Amino acid sequence: MTHAPAQVSYLDDGHTLRSWLLTTDHKRIAILYIVAITFFFFAGGFAAFLIRYNLSSPNGLIGSAETYNRLFSMHGILMVWFFLVPAVPVTLGNFLVPLMLGARDLAFPRLNLLSWYLFLAAGLVALYAIVIGGVDTGWTFYTPLTSFYSKGHVVAAVAAIFIAGFSSIATGLNFIVTIHKLRAPGMTWYKMPVFLWSLYATSVILVLATPVLAMTLLLLVFERIFGIGVFDPAIGGDPLLFQHLFWFYSHPAVYVMILPGFGVISEIIPAFSRKELFGYKFVVWASIAIAVIGFLVWGHHMFVAGTSLYSALVFSLLSYMVAVPSAIKVFNWIGTMHKGYIRFDAPMLYAIGFIGLFTTGGLTGLFLAALAADVHLTQTYFVVAHFHYVMVGGMVSAYFAGLHFWWPKITGRLYPEMWGRAGAIIIFVGFNLTFFPQFLLGYLGMPRRYFAYPPHFEALNLLSSSGALILAVGYILPLGYLAWSLFYGERAPANPWGATGLEWTTPSPPPTENFPVTPIVTQAPYQYRQAVAVER
Amino acid sequence: MTTVIVRLVAVASLMYALLAAELAAAFAFPGWGRGGIAVVAATMAGVAAFGFMDLRREGATVWLFAAAAVLWLTILLGLGSLDPLTRTLYSTVSAVP
Amino acid sequence: MSNAAAHDFQFASAEHQRETAISGIWLFLASEALFFGPIFLSWIYARHADPSAFDAGARQTDLMIGLTNTALLIASSFAYSVGLAYIGFGRRRGMVVWLAIAWALGAAFVGLKFGVEWQMDLRKGLFPGPNFGIHGPERSGAQLFFAFYFFGTALHGLHLVVGLGLLAWVIFRAERYTAERHSPVHVVGLYWSFVDIIWLILFPLIYLMGRAS
């Protein structure tokens, strides 16, 4: 590491392609990831747009059901493994974990770079799989459809996800060891910001759940290549074993997607209410509880799949238990806003939108945890609306909130505030218009993954598709003004929001070694009562 | 130096003794049966972790990771096999004409 | 990592970096343990589907080869630990000798498993599929067992081969390790003992459970 003079920012510390592609600086790797993530977000988003276009008329508009099946499979695979699972941890997490800890870099910088190259390789294999035809099995790959009857390119798509899994494990491992070993002197566990706690909980899931997915996909490919395997009902194998193993990863994976969002919101609400987080310890242990109990509830995806009655009852009870920590978090955020000094900048608008939409998504999860209601509502558009409310309404809003909140620190530029607020409002409106009608469609019984549907569902589908138009505009807007701000944005001071946290004590953008001298931490996070001077 | 070697020899011989116990459980004592083998296999894994991998000397962080691995495996295998083991409890089709 | 007390810029001391490396490998081994989890769960499911036919298939395996392999791996893990003790006291030559013994025992395991045992099984037509060797009522249950057997041993064998590669890498870079600085030797040792533990669990599942009462 060439120790350039302290004030050279990490962006100016070498402009050659080599200095970017072979960097071990966690900040540069975060930038590389932001570029890759944004590409996959819009690729998956384009597939979603085609799906809504197709569903705007009862007998489908895009040619054949074959294409439609491959479209929603591509949308699912790209969004889950190439946007939602990595999103906050690898972009904001990579950039901020060392900064918030007061460390110079992550514990294993070379492993961090390997994680990005694994992600890149996985992305290329995924694009190759899509270009040669994609899969028609949905992102869930249920057997025996996927192992014997699917004519799609299953092995290529599965290989992409397999590699992306190891990229997640590498990032998770890096974060856990860094948070354990590289905290600044004086930073005890309870002096850490909640964003680090939620990334720690996320990394625990990443490290312990992703290997199970990798093995399950290997078993699936073994069965598809050799025509025989442990899932094959012809020799007494159990297709439900695949579903159990798949959902053992995939339910904790949805907590991997939402937990970093909780962390971002727990940073933004105190910053824009000028008040410390309400019930810090409860929010922290709620994250850890979600990470642990999240592993006990996967059975609620299989209430009608043929599992035993007894296990369904057990999974339903545990699913209600896992909803309690999320409820605690929502109450604590609202408690934080109580008696605060609230400012309505773009990050705060996204955060408030997050609380509303995530709470709606979470509550509809209670419908699906109630056994009898799940019998009617599962596999319909009710489920589609539920997880889009939590993933898109919750996770993507939190990602945009975090992106706007830390944009000055990452790029050294200020984004145009009015455009930021406009984008937040358009996304909120477009989102609700797109996905709220789907709750009604689900209750009326419209099944998921249908290329064409009976005509009496048309009105609500048309409404939903028009909402998707607004949502698309809402997502393209930030791409525009954030890119604009890179070149013409106002130069950002070290602490534009007057927020607490070690990352705001270094200049924006920070020098390569983050802190000229390792900071000593003396007080708990979010001490806004001492009113850090608002320099803006 | 020699104390470390002696300790390792003790661990290795304990492992071979447990291997013999495993065979005994399988053949000599049919009463123990599969449960006995499982218990012996688990102790062998524990002896290897503490003997060869020297878990005792490591800090709290390493203990946390080792305990997490064991706990998550029990979740996967325990809760995962709850469904097939109880599937016949309420046989779906029990109608008697 | 070349000179005596050097350490990467983000660590406070060499000991701090060694401790971080050790906890890193332990966390990786935790994820590897979960990586093998689904194989054990598939054993539970496959056996539960049809216990008698599954055990009939399991009795087709060769207990003697399995037993020798287990003994080999325990000895190899022992040899590696002795090598690690030697470098702990700075005696590099002793380390190289014992690590070479560990490597040889590991290679013997791989040779015995894939060279001898697998060839026997394949000649007996025990690979699951249309021309599966066992006929009669136990056919499907036995095929389930051998689907589990070939998949499990293949994956364990792959981890073993990677381990042999790492062992060779450590032996060839032996001259750079001293009593104070030899964390790569410790890290590869932990991985090697972990692969041994996985076999200690796979061995009874394959060879003993089918033969027990």
Place this chain on the structure above:
Amino acid sequence: MSGYFPSATAEGREIDFLILALTLVSCAVLALVFALIFLYMVRYRAESDAYRGAPGRKTWRFEISWTAATLTVFFVLFIWGGDLYVRLFQPPADALQIYVVGKQWMWKVEHQGGQREINALHIPINRSIQLVMTSEDVIHDFSVPAFRIKHDVLPGRYESLWFQVETPGTFELFCTQLCGVGHYSMTGVVVALTQPEFETWLSGAAPSGERDDMAAAGKALFTAHGCSGCHGENGVGGSPATTGVSAPALAGLFGRLVKLQTGATVTADEKFLRDCILTPDKTRIAGYPQIMPSFSGQISEEDVLRLIAHIKSLRSGSRT
């Protein structure tokens, strides 16, 4: 489609009531959350000079109260949902059994009397109906939104689903588990008829010509596949003297308790009989050597159902 709201089955209305309760609970929580947020956004915005006072230190009293409240509400919802699910899971004893076979992209239905339908299911009202379902290839899902029920249909196993319709009408049937290209077209109708209409339909739709119902078709298969060679004519059972081999009697077997070699006793239901035919080594009967060959791959799912219907019709001693 007629008859969607209120649901045509009693359990369906109970599910509607549960969903209504869940909606009310959710709306209450959402109203509380949105009201508080808007209140704080207006009252405590940066510019306003409302009195803030010292920040509360003791937060755990609030935490305990709202956590306890959420836990109790959740527990009530769990009990309610679970109880209804248990009733949905277990069919009543006197249900009319209809066999359903899911095949890539069609539903094949067969009634006891041998009437066969494709993508349609005619049922009498005010009678509990139990569908015994299996699949020939991938996992499908028999879903009737109007009855608020659905259940996956798995290959290699029987899955059961029961309901009792109260109002006649035509209801939509969907497949709700992705099963390939034709997943969206694997739909059909469930027609609920009054008892007399159902009787006339049954006679009208019976297969013309040989007019044999499932049991009779099963009897033909029983001899064609050589079952009678071991189990004797009409399944009276075989012994070394009569049929040259000792084979368990099948007459009157259905519904009886059977002792297996492993010591366990099992009720001889459809699932058990199917296992005996397709995977005999899994169901070794106490007192008999396991010499029965497996017929899996040789007998189609429909023929297995017909054989079972025949075995069920064999009363001990009576000749049908």
